[in-house]
Amino acid sequence: MSEISLTGFxxxxxxxxxxxxxxxVLGLSGHFIGNVLTGRVxxxxxxxxWPHHEGPPVPFLPKFLHFQHVFSMFALGISGMYIRFPFFxxxxxxxRYVHYVFxxxxxxxxxxxxxxxxxxxxxxxxxxxxxxxxxxxAPKVVLYYIFVKSSKPHLGKYNVxxxxxxxxxxxxxxxxxxxxxxxxxxPMIFGYSPREVLLSWWLGALxxxxxxxxxxxxxxHYIINWLFIILTTVHAYLxxxxxxxxxxxxxxxxxxxxxxxxxxxxxxxxxxxxPSTGEAE
Amino acid sequence: MTPAHRTLTIxxxxxxxxxxLPALAYAQxxxxxxxxxxxxxYDVDFTxxxxxxxxxxxxHGDENLIRLRExxxxxxxxxxxxxxxxxxxxxxxxxxxxxxxxxxxxTTASQDWRREAGSACKNCHQDxxxxxxxxVHRIEVNGNGNGVPGPDxxxxxxxxxxxxxxxxxxxxxxxxxALHANGxxxxxxxxxxxxxxxNDYYHGRAYKRGAEDAPACWDCHGWHDIRPSSDRDxxxxxxRLTETCxxxxxxxxxxxxxxxxAELIHGQRDxxxxxxxxxxxxxxxxxxxxxxxx
Numbered sequence: 079m080s081e082i083s084l085t086g087f088x089x090x091x092x093x094x095x096x097x098x099x100x101x102x103v104l105g106l107s108g109h110f111i112g113n114v115l116t117g118r119v120x121x122x123x124x125x126x127x128w129p130h131h132e133g134p135p136v137p138f139l140p141k142f143l144h145f146q147h148v149f150s151m152f153a154l155g156i157s158g159m160y161i162r163f164p165f166f167x168x169x170x171x172x173x174r175y176v177h178y179v180f181x182x183x184x185x186x187x188x189x190x191x192x193x194x195x196x197x198x199x200x201x202x203x204x205x206x207x208x209x210x211x212x213x214x215x216a217p218k219v220v221l222y223y224i225f226v227k228s229s230k231p232h233l234g235k236y237n238v239x240x241x242x243x244x245x246x247x248x249x250x251x252x253x254x255x256x257x258x259x260x261x262x263x264x265p266m267i268f269g270y271s272p273r274e275v276l277l278s279w280w281l282g283a284l285x286x287x288x289x290x291x292x293x294x295x296x297x298x299h300y301i302i303n304w305l306f307i308i309l310t311t312v313h314a315y316l317x318x319x320x321x322x323x324x325x326x327x328x329x330x331x332x333x334x335x336x337x338x339x340x341x342x343x344x345x346x347x348x349x350x351x352x353p354s355t356g357e358a359e
Numbered sequence: 360m361t362p363a364h365r366t367l368t369i370x371x372x373x374x375x376x377x378x379x380l381p382a383l384a385y386a387q388x389x390x391x392x393x394x395x396x397x398x399x400x401y402d403v404d405f406t407x408x409x410x411x412x413x414x415x416x417x418x419h420g421d422e423n424l425i426r427l428r429e430x431x432x433x434x435x436x437x438x439x440x441x442x443x444x445x446x447x448x449x450x451x452x453x454x455x456x457x458x459x460x461x462x463x464x465x466t467t468a469s470q471d472w473r474r475e476a477g478s479a480c481k482n483c484h485q486d487x488x489x490x491x492x493x494x495v496h497r498i499e500v501n502g503n504g505n506g507v508p509g510p511d512x513x514x515x516x517x518x519x520x521x522x523x524x525x526x527x528x529x530x531x532x533x534x535x536x537a538l539h540a541n542g543x544x545x546x547x548x549x550x551x552x553x554x555x556x557x558n559d560y561y562h563g564r565a566y567k568r569g570a571e572d573a574p575a576c577w578d579c580h581g582w583h584d585i586r587p588s589s590d591r592d593x594x595x596x597x598x599r600l601t602e603t604c605x606x607x608x609x610x611x612x613x614x615x616x617x618x619x620x621a622e623l624i625h626g627q628r629d630x631x632x633x634x635x636x637x638x639x640x641x642x643x644x645x646x647x648x649x650x651x652x653x
Contacts, residue, residue: 084616085623088560089630093637162560170570263611271611278612287614289604 084293091297095304102308106315112225113319128323133235137200141328143191150180150187151306158303181258188251205235206245212238243309250302257299261292415452415459437525446529455479477519484518490583491518521545539575542566546576556625563624572608579603579624595621 113119121127157177160169195203215231216238222230223239230237236244260276267275273292274282281291317325326332418424419437426433442448453459456476458469469475481488491497496516499509523544528534538545547554557563557576566573577585579595586593594603600618604610610617623630631637 084619085626085630086634088620088623089627089634089637093631093634093640097636097640164565164568164570166568168569170565170568170572282612285614285616287617288612289610290614290617293617293620 087297091300091304095301099304099308099311102311106312109223109315110319116225116228119319122319122322129321131324136327139194139200140191140202141330143187143194144328145330147184147187147191150184151310153180154184155303155307162300181255184251185255188248188255192248206241208238208241208245209233212241243313247309250305254299254302254306257295257302260295261299263292441526445525445527447527457482474513474517477524478517480518480522487583494581494584494586496585516549520549536571539571540569542575553625556628559623559625559627563627574609578606578609
């Protein structure tokens with residue numbers, strides 16, 4: 079890798095992702111104004127016309143996992159950003175420990191959630207599966223979000239964009255955990271560091287240096303961190319503006335009893351109005 | 360009062376004075392008091408010695424020992440506790456202040472007594488003095504063989520410029536940590552541009568925020584025989600970077616491609632400003648600020 083790639087690329091990452099985040103925040107602000115102008119805000123927050131939900135209430139476990147995932151990812155984001163951009167004195171060692179503790183919690187959380195999704199009695203992996211129908215109707219979902227259409231197709235608990243995003247979180251989380259552990263350079267596994275165990279034998283051999291392999295891991299870790307920040311910001315915005323009761327419910331703050339699951343729905347109305355699917359968010 | 364009573368009273372009073380006199384004399388001897396002594400050209404108010412003060416510290420252990428020099432109050436106080444705590448507690452003052460004698464006024468002192476004392480370390484620390492002689496901080500001498508310092512000698516740092524004077528600390532774990540945190544005092548206040556530019560993510564920025572494991576200046580540049588990066592013997596010469604970066608507690612297996620990152624250690628600002636997107640934002644920001652008259 080040439081010199082410019084190592085030095086310039088680091089700076090490019092900061093500039094591009096910071097700019098992108100500003101664009102996302104501006105975009106969401108614009109979207110909220112759109113919600114106000116099209117009357118969606120009035121209808122939802124004043125008229126209390128939130129998406130209707132069917133099916134059994136979401137069990138406690140996924141809510142609990144979601145809650146501690148949110149908290150842990152927030153702690154990881156702040157401590158991780160501190161490690162790259164220290165913004166107060168004397169915090170590197172404590173913030174590293176914060177990062178270590180929450181990375182373990184999040185890793186356990188990930189394994190637990192995957193077990194829940196695929197192997198538990200309430201396994202819900204099918205709710206995240208993108209079907210052919212999802213793909214066909216995806217443009218209409220996008221048109222709904224950009225205010226071209228006043229309703230979107232309702233095929234299940236989650237729409238295609240949600241399914242895509244939540245599913246994408248899984249490989250990103252796995253990659254983030256892998257690259258994160260690969261940054262630990264302290265020997266702790268029979269005299270080898272996690273970096274050596276995870277990277278030396280393949281990427282280190284390919285690029286000629288374990289440290290350089292670590293640089294790639296750090297860069298990937300930083301990029302994925304930004305993807306999480308951006309996707310989570312959009313997710314938080316949409317969950318609050320599209321289905322606030324479901325948002326509340328996910329944090330144990332009540333919400334309407336029929337909002338047992340969360341989804342971004344609008345104007346698919348009552349089940350009676352959408353008999354073709356019989357589902358609503 | 361009867362004559363007998365008067366005689367008894369006078370006798371008792373005389374006896375009491377006689378008994379008290381030695382104690383009074385002892386008390387006077389041990390009491391700290393301010394006296395004025397006239398020296399030729401000096402008018403010194405000083406504190407009498409006590410058990411804790413001796414030698415030069417009779418005067419220089421007094422916090423009030425100040426002089427007015429060129430409209431400025433200059434303190435000549437030396438913190439005895441600081442000296443005692445350091446590695447040079449057993450060294451006599453004149454061991455470093457070699458041009459001083461225990462006389463007042465200090466007629467033997469040279470004009471440049473500070474530099475004299477600040478570079479007297481060489482008399483004991485000869486190896487380190489030799490190393491300094493190899494680096495950029497050495498004082499050049501004229502080429503005529505007479506050993507006269509060159510014209511820039513006064514600008515060159517001496518031992519005390521980096522190490523301090525009476526507050527030199529022992530290089531144990533605590534002292535090493537204190538020294539590590541002292542980069543600005545040791546190097547930064549002279550090399551302000553390098554201090555400013557030491558601002559990359561994991562080294563400079565972290566170091567300035569007190570990260571114990573971020574490198575201080577000398578961890579990369581070396582000490583005593585510090586050389587310019589163009590010198591092949593410099594620790595930061597491009598051919599030696601992989602070796603320098605593998606210092607204990609640093610990187611384990613850097614190769615040439617990896618140490619190319621070193622450009623960012625003092626050059627992050629330059630790389631950022633060379634970034635076209637960043638430049639564009641800066642121009643937009645300036646334009647917006649211009650609209651609002653800022």
